Every structure is written in structure tokens, then in C-alpha cells.
Amino acid sequence: MSEAIRPFTIDVPDDVLDDLRRRLHATRWPDAELVDDWSQGIPLAYMHDICRYWADEYDWRPREAALNRFDQFVTEIDGVGIHFIHQRSSNPDAMPLVLTHGWPGSIVEFHRVIEPLTEPQDHGGDAADAFHVIAPSLPGFGFSGKPTETGWGVEKIADVWAWLMARLGYDRYTAQGGDWGSAVTAALGRRHPNHCTAVHMTLAMGARPKTEPTTPEELHAVERLQYYMEWDSGYSTQQKSRPQTVGYGLTDSPAGQAAWILEKFWAWTDNDGHPEDAIPRDDLLDNVTIYWVTETAASSARIYWESFGRGGGREPVTVPAGFGVYPAEIVRPVRAWLGDMFPDIVHWAEFDRGGHFAAFEVPDTFVADIRAFARIVR
Template sequence: MNEVAEKKPASASSTEIRPFQYKASDADLTDLRRRIDAVRWPERETVNDSTQGVQLATIQKLAQHWATKYDWRKTEARINAVPNFLTKIDGLDFHFMHIKSKHENALPLLVAHGWPGSIVEQMKIIGPLTDPTAHGGTEADAFHLIIPSMPGYGFSERPTTTGWNPPRIADAYNELMKRLGYTKWGASGGDWGAVVVDLMALKTPPGMVGIHTNMAGVVPPEIDKALFRGDPPPAGLSPEEQRCCEQLVFTYKHIGYAVMMGDRPQTLTGLTDSPVGLAAFLLDHDPKSYEMIARSIDGKPEGLTPDDVLDNITLFWLTNTALSAARLYWENKTPYFSVKGVTIPVAVSAFPDELYQAPKSWSEKAYPKLVYYNAPPKGGHFAAWEQPELFCKDVRAGFKTLR
């Protein structure tokens, strides 16, 4: 079993914030390598591209690296090098990192991850956002960072009952910021985190000055529904809106993972038994991200390295959270990409290789208090992880007028 160190467990009604550190057992790391070495490979795909999914050569290279060169202890040390905590919210233990800036007027910022992500996604932005003077910024750019693990992900507790959907997570995150005593703060998110911060903002909690999103919920609901059905986009769209529709049509054709998790998550039991099977499943989030990761595994420098990718996969494996994370799709009833009705200030980053690049015109309609919009020159779905410099630049700019 993994060795998890914390001071003491909390009662169901406790609001205590407890220090937390994590150490995987040597036995579990040995077992992981044994399972990688014992993998039974399928035959090669029958095409010369990735249209059938994760290619055999790609996953074999990653598995070889995982078994022979990858060192989880380095990642574990980086996690434990920053302050980690647990606190009970709505009956569930939430894990979060809480890194305070040395700068007096830093703005507290909750940063929310999604699937197949974790706190690993945000670790590259900790230094630049909490210590901007050491990373090309000024004291006025400083943030205190609060980085929670979603329920059933990483070090947060795995729900044993139904009901942990995005609105409930949003309520828990709002409660977390209140519990930490912050009276002026913001939030940022991508993937599920983008949905959650929209829903946090809908509650207009006291002190929330605004949000930043890199997967903006801006698609008009009627267009979103039509594209999901496979209908053509309406006439009269601008070139940017038309391109967004084309990207969404493509996205809706490549979400088999989400359909499976949304319908039958418990059937994915094999993900808890085979680390290589888990790796292949987590790699294949979307074609753009997969192609970028595959190039990296093949030795070409990209925004993510093989070690980056394995940090996240190994965290899923060691915490045995593949299925508990998958159930969020089964729980969800909130539209992913369409307008939610947010009325507080919003900053939008529209990365070109996101599932869809949110047009500025739709962003202005979806967020009536849009304070910042930018389309960075590169980057995709895992923006903070893949392009931390561009991500931090947008976060700083987005909250500049909200401090």
C-alpha cells in the first residue's frame, strides 16, 4: 500500500485544515514496473496514422521509458516541496496545495484541473505566479495559489456515494476559499476546471473578483446542440465562428472516452489492473494533444516531455483513481462548452489547439463583463502544463484590472 503521511484524520464535521505529505511505497513502485514489463501487447494498428487511436510504437516507447528511466521519487519530492493540505468539505476530504507568495498584495487564485489531469498540470505555473519577480514579472503580478485535487482524483477522497457533480464541486471550491479566510480572490480553470469555475462564478460568492478560463463556455446552446447531433452550423457565422463550429464537430466525433465514462465507468476495470492500459487511455484525450505527446515520445521537443506525461499517469496509478475520476462524466448533467450565464468579470485565453478556439464575438456575448481576451500563438488543451509561460502571461493580464 502507499504510505500517506498526515497528522491525524478528521471527523465528518471538522473544518480543520491538516498538513499532508505523500510517499509511495517501494513495494508499489516495484509492482508498477513488474506490471509494465509483463504487459501483453496487441498487434500493430492496420493504418499508418493515429486514426485508430494510440499507436503501438508510441505506447511501447513510453512503456520502455516508464519501466527503465522514469523516476517517480523526483516528482514526489516536487509535490512535497510545496505546502499540501487536507480539509473535510461536504463530508469529503479535499486535497489542495496552498502556496503563498512573498509579495504582500498577492491575489489569491484557485486553479482547477480537469480530466485526465491532476495537480501535476499546475506545478509549472507555481513559481511564475507566486514569485513573478524571479520570472520576468513585477510584484503587482503576484498570486497566492490554491490548487485542489477534484473529488476522486489524486489525493482527494474518492466518493462512495453518488452526487459529486460539477455544481457540487464548485460549491466545495467556493467553501474552500471561504475557509482559507480569503475576502478577495479569483479562480482559473481548464477542461472540467473550466466548467467548475464557471459554476463557481454563477454563485457570485463574496470576494470573488473574477475568473480566467482556457476552455471558455461560450458556444450558443442551440448551436452546441445542433453540432452534437451532427447538424450543419447555421448560416451567417463569421470565419472565426465557423472555424469554432468545425472544431466542435471534429471534437464530438472523438469523445469516445467521454461517452464510455459517462455511460459505463465501472466497466473500465482494466484501467486499475494494467498501467500500460491506463497510460494508453489517458494519452488519447484529443487528437491534437495526442499528436503533440506522440512527437515528444518520439524524441521531438514539445510542450510536454515523456516525463511530464508519466508524472500524471503515475499519480493516477499509485492513487488508484482511474475509475473514481471517470465517474465524474457519469455524474455530469452540465453542458461542457455552451454558455452558463456568468455575470462577473471574465478573462479568456483561446489557445489554437484547444478542443475549440473560442471566438471573441461569442466570448463577449457569453461573458458580458469580459475584461480580457487573447488568442495565444501556440498551445492546446493542457495550457498551464504545456505552455506555462503563455498561460501565466494571460493570467497576469486577465486579473490586472481586478486586483
């Protein structure tokens, strides 16, 4: 296995973008929904509009150039090329910070927070709060390689992140994540506590009440969990059971890929009924475009198949932990449910805006929270 770290520049071929536009113009549309809201899924009128915009007005090239302002690299670990942003701070005492996205996200989620984290003095902050930011693309996602064998669940990815950080020369670091990134972050702290010395999360995957819920926080979380299981988890059931099957349609149809992803940005952001209330249209399409041009619909879905019901991850995370709690999260973390899993919670912050994609939706709040957490654990 080569330990070489190679510079990487995003450079999508013109023919891939031409094919995307051709497919969008040739979309075979379904009938319209029979309701006047999103309760049957993403509305046809919105999909017409956003696919027209994606084909005829959205310009990938300046978006690509903006992402390329970050220092990016690829290195092979256990046979898979791992793509990552490695943005070093000008402050030599900066804390190394691993940021991990989830599904249906990507490194695009972090494009507004990397510079304030690495150079806080240039963004209204204190240089003492600086981080060296390492933001990998999950295996099978974005510009990382696609595993060709099974076994790439959350614990394996956490081990790969530990190898990556050692290869970069970081012996001690902290980690942050949302969605699947929360699970990877917890596993990194659980499995590598001598190196990953603190963890911060926005989602507590698997946390459940041990007694009858009584507090308003617990009752709200149970209500949200029940709603998720009954009305919002169909994508998860499909991806954890038959990720290959869902990949055919999403890899063949950009409209299908966009609908599959954008519905979740409607469901999981802090919006007033429309995903673009929370995240600008071009940002949403940057994220969708990465899934499309890398053909990662099936490979990204496999993290569900690899991780759900495969065991592991029950031991406590003993390193210091912090949580940012956002009101529109799928299920907000409840501190009373986390004591066994995270016995050393040193930071707990609740906010009045934001949802599942906190760095994407409320970047200033997200950055301030990470800085506050890091001051405790530095």
C-alpha cells in the same frame, strides 16, 4: 465535519511502485494498428517504448520530491478529503487565485507556473502581480478522496471550492481553469459572485452558435466540434455513461491507463504529430503515475457521469470574465457565442502556440496571460 487543515506530503509506498513495474513488464499487448498514424488510436510501438521507459528508466522519487516543494494540505469537506496546494506569496497584497485542472490532468499541470505566479519578481516579473495560489485536486482525482455518494458534479465541486476558500480565510478571490476546471470556475463565479470576483478560462464548455456561423473563427470552431463529436469523444461517451466499466481495465493495467490518457495529450496539445513535442516525457508520466498510484481511473471518470445531462449551469456568469484562446484547444472559445453566458468579458487574448493544457505546454504564455487578466480585475 472536521474543519481541520492537515499538512500533506506525497509519499507513494515502495510496494506500489514495485507492483507498477511488475505489471508493466507483464503487459499483454494487443496486435499493432493497421495504419501508419494515430487514426486507430495510440500506436503499439510508442506504447512499447513508453512502458519500457516507465518501468526501467523513469524514477518517481525525484519527481515526487519536486512536487513536494509545494505546500500541500488535506481538509475534509462534506465527507470527502480535499487535497490542495496552497502556495502563499511573500507579497502580503497578493491576489488569491484558485487553479482547477480537468481530466486527464492533475495538479502536475501547474508545476511550472506556481512559482512565477506566487513570486513574479523572481521570474522576470513585477511583485505587484503576485498571487497566493490554491490548486486543489478534483474530488475523485489524485490525492483527494473519492466520493462515496452521487451528487459530486460541477456545481457541487464549485460549492466545495467556495467552502475551501472560506476555510483558508479568503473572502475575495479569482479563479482560473481549463477542461472541467473551466466548468468548475464558471460555476464558482456563477454561484458565489460575492466571493469569487472574477473568472478566467481556456475552454468554453457548452458554448454553441445561436445563428448560422459565418466568420472564420466560427466556422473553424464548428469544424473542430464536429470532428470532436465524430472522432474524438468516445472516451467521454464511455465515462459519462459507464464510468465503472472503464475503471476495471484501467485500474488493472498501467499500460491501459497510460494509453487512455496519453492519447488525449496527443490529440489536444499543440504538437507536430507526437505528444512529446509539446510536453516532456517525464512530465507526461508524472501525470499518468498519479492516476495509477491513487487508483482513480473510475472515480475520476465519474465527473462525466455526474455532470453531463444533469441540468444546472445555464444562468449567466455576471462577474468579470477573461479567456485565453490557444490554437490547438479542442474547440477554441468564440467570443460571439459567449455574450449571453458571460456578459462581462473584460479580457480576451489569442495566442499562436499552445493547446488544451496551456499551463503544461506554454507556461510562460499562461502566466503572462493570467497576470494581464488580473491587472484588470484586481
